[in-house]
Amino acid sequence: EAQVTQNPRYLITVTGKKLTVTCSQNMNHEYMSWYRQDPGLGLRQIYYSMNVEVTDKGDVPEGYKVSRKEKRNFPLILESPSPNQTSLYFCASTRQGRSSNEQFFGPGTRLTVL
Amino acid sequence: KNQVEQSPQSLIILEGKNCTLQCNYTVSPFSNLRWYKQDTGRGPVSLTIMTFSENTKSNGRYTATLDADTKQSSLHITASQLSDSASYICVREDGGSYIPTFGRGTSLIVHP
Numbered sequence: 654e655a656q657v658t659q660n661p662r663y664l665i666t667v668t669g670k671k672l673t674v675t676c677s678q679n680m681n682h683e684y685m686s687w688y689r690q691d692p693g694l695g696l697r698q699i700y701y702s703m704n705v706e707v708t709d710k711g712d713v714p715e716g717y718k719v720s721r722k723e724k725r726n727f728p729l730i731l732e733s734p735s736p737n738q739t740s741l742y743f744c745a746s747t748r749q750g751r752s753s754n755e756q757f758f759g760p761g762t763r764l765t766v767l
Numbered sequence: 768k769n770q771v772e773q774s775p776q777s778l779i780i781l782e783g784k785n786c787t788l789q790c791n792y793t794v795s796p797f798s799n800l801r802w803y804k805q806d807t808g809r810g811p812v813s814l815t816i817m818t819f820s821e822n823t824k825s826n827g828r829y830t831a832t833l834d835a836d837t838k839q840s841s842l843h844i845t846a847s848q849l850s851d852s853a854s855y856i857c858v859r860e861d862g863g864s865y866i867p868t869f870g871r872g873t874s875l876i877v878h879p
Contacts, residue, residue: 657810695856695871696811711866743810752818753799753860756867758810 655680657746657759665765666734674729674762676744684747684754685727686711687719689740690761696743702727734766770794771859771870779876784847788873790840790857799860802831802842805872806853814842814855844875852877 657678666672678685686701688711698711702721716738718730731738744759774789792800799818803811815824815831817840823832828845844851857870 693871696869698866701866745810753801753816755801755813755816756811758812761808761810 655757657744657757659742659744659759659762661762662760663763665767667767668735669733672731672734672764674731674742674744674764676727676729676759677725678727678744678746678757679725680746680748680757681724682746682748682757683724684749685721686745686747686756687717687727687729688743688745689713689738690743691740699729699742734764736766738764739766740764770868771857773855773857773870773873775873776871777874777876779878780847782847782849782877782879786844786847786875788842788844788855788857788875790842790870792838792840792857792859792868794859794868797859797861800831800833800840801858801860801867802829802840803856803858804853805856811856847877849877849879851875 660675683704687699688696690696697713699717700711700719702708705721708719742762745756748755770793772791780786799816801816802814804814805811814829815826817824817833830843833840854872854874856872859868
């Protein structure tokens with residue numbers, strides 16, 4: 654089954670404790686991205702990756718890092734989480750078509766930073 | 768200011784009724800306008816996609832329309848069901864870019 658998986662689905666942590674949210678896709682897509690979703694603000698892009706070893710900042714990259722060492726995985730790293738990073742996070746993988754690029758979203762990771 | 772504005776922010780309707788959600792965008796042209804459905808606690812799933820030159824696209828009880836002159840799109844839901852309760856997100860996509868512009872969504876609640 655074609656899918657995007659994220660782990661963990663739920664995480665409660667404390668300020669300053671480094672964490673990684675994993676994302677994996679089995680569709681052989683080149684393009685992947687990370688979003689955060691906050692009430693009243695909608696989805697905002699954190700980082701995206703056009704291919705292996707190619708990453709770039711989205712709209713809200715501060716406080717986050719990513720890596721793309723292999724095509725299927727795109728982990729999101731919070732080196733020193735802060736309470737303002739409490740949010741719902743989505744990883745997405747993009748199918749590139751002739752006339753449109755469709756994003757497939759993971760199930761989400763709800764992060765709480767105390 | 769967000770380039771994609773959705774209204775209403777939230778909507779409550781009775782099961783079986785129709786409803787229409789609105790999406791206004793400020794920048795054109797673009798490649799595609801897409802509507803996503805996001806169930807509570809899950810990731811968004813694509814419902815419909817229209818190119819800049821299309822006027823309407825249907826997916827079952829969901830019909831999206833696009834008016835390039837007024838820069839408006841709407842999503843019409845016919846004979847609503849309880850499972851339609853979700854957030855509906857309008858997204859503007861540029862073919863030359865992989866960075867879509869998301870609206871903030873409309874939260875729809877369908878009551879029995």
